[in-house]
Amino acid sequence: MNNYIIGLIKKKIRPDGRTFLEHRKINITKDPSKYAEGSVIVELGKTKVAVGVKMGIGEPFKDTPNEGILITSAEFVPFASKEFEPGPPSPDAIELARVVDRGIRESKAVDLEKLCIKEGEKVWMVFVDIYVLNHDGNLIDAAGIGAIAALLNAKIPKLDENEEIVHGEYQGELPVVKKPVPVTFYKIADQIIVDPTKEEEDAAEARLTIIFNDDGNIVGMQKELPGYWTVDEIKSCIETGKRLSSKIRSEVLSK
Amino acid sequence: MGEVLFQEGDIVLPGDTVAKGMDLLPARGTYRDGEEIVATNIGILKRRDNIINVIPLFGPYVPRVGDQVIGKVIEVGYSHWVVDIGTPYPAVLLVKDGVSEYVDLEKVSLDRFYKKGDLIVARILKKEDPTFIRITTRGPGLKKLTGGKIIEITPYKIPRLIGKEGSMVNMIKNKTNTNIIAGQNGWVWISGDPLDELKAAKAIEIIENQAHTQGLTEKVEKFLGGEK
Amino acid sequence: MSYEKRFDGRAFDELRPIDIKIGVIKNAKGSAMFKIGDTIAIAGVMGPKEVHPKHLRNPEKGILQVHYDMMSFSVSDRARPGPDRRDIELSKVIKNALEPALILNDLPETGVYLYVYILQANAGTRCAAVCASSLALAHAGIPMKDLVPAVAAGKVADKIVLDLSKEEEDHPEGATDMAIAMVPRGEKITLLTMDGNISDKELRQALEYAKKGCMQIYKLQKEALRKFLKGEEK
Numbered sequence: 001m002n003n004y005i006i007g008l009i010k011k012k013i014r015p016d017g018r019t020f021l022e023h024r025k026i027n028i029t030k031d032p033s034k035y036a037e038g039s040v041i042v043e044l045g046k047t048k049v050a051v052g053v054k055m056g057i058g059e060p061f062k063d064t065p066n067e068g069i070l071i072t073s074a075e076f077v078p079f080a081s082k083e084f085e086p087g088p089p090s091p092d093a094i095e096l097a098r099v100v101d102r103g104i105r106e107s108k109a110v111d112l113e114k115l116c117i118k119e120g121e122k123v124w125m126v127f128v129d130i131y132v133l134n135h136d137g138n139l140i141d142a143a144g145i146g147a148i149a150a151l152l153n154a155k156i157p158k159l160d161e162n163e164e165i166v167h168g169e170y171q172g173e174l175p176v177v178k179k180p181v182p183v184t185f186y187k188i189a190d191q192i193i194v195d196p197t198k199e200e201e202d203a204a205e206a207r208l209t210i211i212f213n214d215d216g217n218i219v220g221m222q223k224e225l226p227g228y229w230t231v232d233e234i235k236s237c238i239e240t241g242k243r244l245s246s247k248i249r250s251e252v253l254s255k
Numbered sequence: 256m257g258e259v260l261f262q263e264g265d266i267v268l269p270g271d272t273v274a275k276g277m278d279l280l281p282a283r284g285t286y287r288d289g290e291e292i293v294a295t296n297i298g299i300l301k302r303r304d305n306i307i308n309v310i311p312l313f314g315p316y317v318p319r320v321g322d323q324v325i326g327k328v329i330e331v332g333y334s335h336w337v338v339d340i341g342t343p344y345p346a347v348l349l350v351k352d353g354v355s356e357y358v359d360l361e362k363v364s365l366d367r368f369y370k371k372g373d374l375i376v377a378r379i380l381k382k383e384d385p386t387f388i389r390i391t392t393r394g395p396g397l398k399k400l401t402g403g404k405i406i407e408i409t410p411y412k413i414p415r416l417i418g419k420e421g422s423m424v425n426m427i428k429n430k431t432n433t434n435i436i437a438g439q440n441g442w443v444w445i446s447g448d449p450l451d452e453l454k455a456a457k458a459i460e461i462i463e464n465q466a467h468t469q470g471l472t473e474k475v476e477k478f479l480g481g482e483k
Numbered sequence: 484m485s486y487e488k489r490f491d492g493r494a495f496d497e498l499r500p501i502d503i504k505i506g507v508i509k510n511a512k513g514s515a516m517f518k519i520g521d522t523i524a525i526a527g528v529m530g531p532k533e534v535h536p537k538h539l540r541n542p543e544k545g546i547l548q549v550h551y552d553m554m555s556f557s558v559s560d561r562a563r564p565g566p567d568r569r570d571i572e573l574s575k576v577i578k579n580a581l582e583p584a585l586i587l588n589d590l591p592e593t594g595v596y597l598y599v600y601i602l603q604a605n606a607g608t609r610c611a612a613v614c615a616s617s618l619a620l621a622h623a624g625i626p627m628k629d630l631v632p633a634v635a636a637g638k639v640a641d642k643i644v645l646d647l648s649k650e651e652e653d654h655p656e657g658a659t660d661m662a663i664a665m666v667p668r669g670e671k672i673t674l675l676t677m678d679g680n681i682s683d684k685e686l687r688q689a690l691e692y693a694k695k696g697c698m699q700i701y702k703l704q705k706e707a708l709r710k711f712l713k714g715e716e717k
Contacts, residue, residue: 004404008449015453033603034521036556046509050602052556075564078550079511079527079598086550086598088565129555129564131600133525134508167559268708269621270629270668270701286586286628288668295586295626297708312712313513314624315531317589343532343593385592409624467712 005203006189015199016045021240023195026252028149038154038174042146045197046136048080051146052129053154053174057165060116060123068115068123072101074130074143081135081198097130099222100144103180103211104128106219110151111175117163124156126174137198140209140222144182149253151176179253180219181245184209185237187227192237194244208237212245263302266467267294267309274307284309298411299467312467316341316410316440318382323397325405325438326390328373331365338375341407341440344386352380352391374400374444376436400436403446406456408463410441415466416459423462423472430479431455454479486640490650491520496692498634498646498699503614503707505622513623515707517615519634520648521605523557526615528623531593545590549578551612553601573609580613580633580664580674586626595625606649606660607635613664613674618704622711632700633664633674636693638681645692661689665697 206227257276499520659679
């Protein structure tokens with residue numbers, strides 16, 4: 001019902017009464033899954049995303065022999081939306097995983113150098129696996145917030161004398177030193193809003209995800225959908241995004 | 256003489272034995288298992304003489320000939336339109352069922368009457384083949400809709416939304432100053448000022464979530480009387 | 484060595500604690516979360532909808548398609564996202580457990596699609612999946628003859644037990660684990676998988692334990708549905 005949403009937005013009204021730059025209530029449930037090294041379920045309105053962190057042991061990349069490896073994946077569970085089909089990840093799911101990964105990687109949120117077990121031979125692999133359980137808009141922000149929340153909650157498994165993982169025992173917290181937060185802006189009828197419901201998202205012409213670090217720096221950007229952004233609009237989004245990401249960080253990501 | 260094991264209006268669950276006796280007849284939402292009549296759905300028990308019905312509270316729309324439905328045109332063909340009415344396979348509106356005047360298909364594109372994205376009120380003509388449900392827009396009250404918004408509720412709750420002789424839906428219309436057309440397929444069209452449409456939609460949401468409870472009319476009245 | 488006391492202190496014929504929530508996935512037509520001990524399954528139903536590919540369509544009645552998968556972090560050793568061979572086998576087994584209880588004659592040419600994911604795994608995952616799925620199908624309004632409860636029973640060291648935990652499955656003296664799903668009306672068993680090594684007398688006892696366990700779960704499933712319907716009255 002795009003015309004309906006466009007009509008409301010032109011009148012500066014959103015169906016649920018929020019202002020254009022207001023997020024829905026964010027709810028984070030910690031540790032929904034006890035065999036994960038860290039896990040959360042994020043609810044952003046009716047959007048529901050589960051994120052789990054698993055740690056494994058592997059060989060480091062040749063050019064970074066003393067750094068751990070971060071791998072992010074996302075699955076759009078078919079019951080989350082009529083539009084999701086079973087099967088391998090769609091381009092949307094892959095893009096979401098890669099954008100969330102970018103934010104964590106570029107901000108150096110996880111101190112990968114602390115995840116070396118034996119230089120050149122063994123390092124910790126940090127798997128961040130995202131499952132979208134209910135789609136009511138703004139999946140990237142929900143997943144991004146969930147990913148960093150899960151990492152903040154994650155522990156490093158203990159190793160035995162053969163340097164193998166001892167299940168159920170831990171040697172400390174995963175070193176997470178930054179909290180990157182994505183804020184995605186959506187353009188509907190030339191108005192800019194954040195955190196749309198699915199209904200609003202369907203009426204959007206353009207999308208811009210900006211990932212902010214704790215110090216207000218930008219550590220990732222992605223423009224999606226066929227519409228466009230003017231330079232002034234982008235500057236305005238950055239301004240607003242700094243403020244909103246900071247608010248989200250203090251409200252839901254304080255440990 | 257058979258016995259009914261629940262009260263009229265009780266909620267029953269699939270697998271519940273709702274009645275016993277060979278003289279009672281299992282109708283909607285039930286089946287016979289030997290002497291017993293068993294519910295197949297979560298629903299409300301309703302009995303008429305010796306006929307036992309369970310009216311489901313949840314479930315997909317099952318089209319019946321004569322049903323008034325709301326649909327959205329998803330494709331304009333050469334001599335027909337394809338219309339989404341929420342069924343697994345979309346419905347088909349043949350040109351002769353969509354237009355009362357003569358149409359020269361060589362000269363005129365069906366776009367002229369209904370375009371992709373248009374909302375219509377239609378009636379089910381034929382439904383034997385679920386992959387080829389035929390609808391018509393020729394008849395009283397059937398037409399193209401302009402503006403407004405559509406919300407979807409469980410088809411089984413439409414009678415509750417309409418109310419006895421339209422009492423419930425008329426109350427919502429009056430108190431929100433909107434026009435509302437409810438389709439048997441669970442699609443409901445609301446038209447008015449955006450904020451009024453929102454309020455009407457919220458009232459309908461209350462009905463959707465609490466159709467099986469007591470005091471529903473009062474709850475909806477209270478909600479509508481409240482704000483504004 | 485005799486298995487005198489269960490690791491978690493339960494009686495040999497006692498189920499782990501169970502928690503059920505209906506309607507957990509708003510966009511699904513029907514959904515449910517079923518938790519037994521430390522195993523959690525989330526099921527969501529989509530459809531009935533058009534069936535692809537065409538050759539799977541049945542002009543006489545609807546079909547049920549099941550997709551079972553474990554979330555990567557549901558287990559100690561990460562499971563790569565996406566279905567593996569075990570997931571594919573269980574999808575089929577679960578479908579065959581639920582279909583006999585469904586009445587799909589009024590949904591010809593269409594498919595009911597059931598997706599069940601394991602959020603946390605500690606044995607009994609296929610049974611939890613069936614329990615969650617049956618509730619999700621009822622919530623979706625798919626007509627059925629009855630709900631379908633499921634549970635595992637078997638032998639741990641020298642004792643017959645109901646509802647094995649993972650620790651019991653991994654018992655150093657060995658364990659036999661048999662999963663069953665049962666349509667209570669007529670006590671019809673629609674899922675039966677077993678691995679281990681057990682005498683027929685012991686198997687029969689395990690079967691009795693499992694039947695009892697199923698009936699207890701059936702009662703809890705119904706209670707959960709009633710509670711859900713009441714909860715809607717706010």
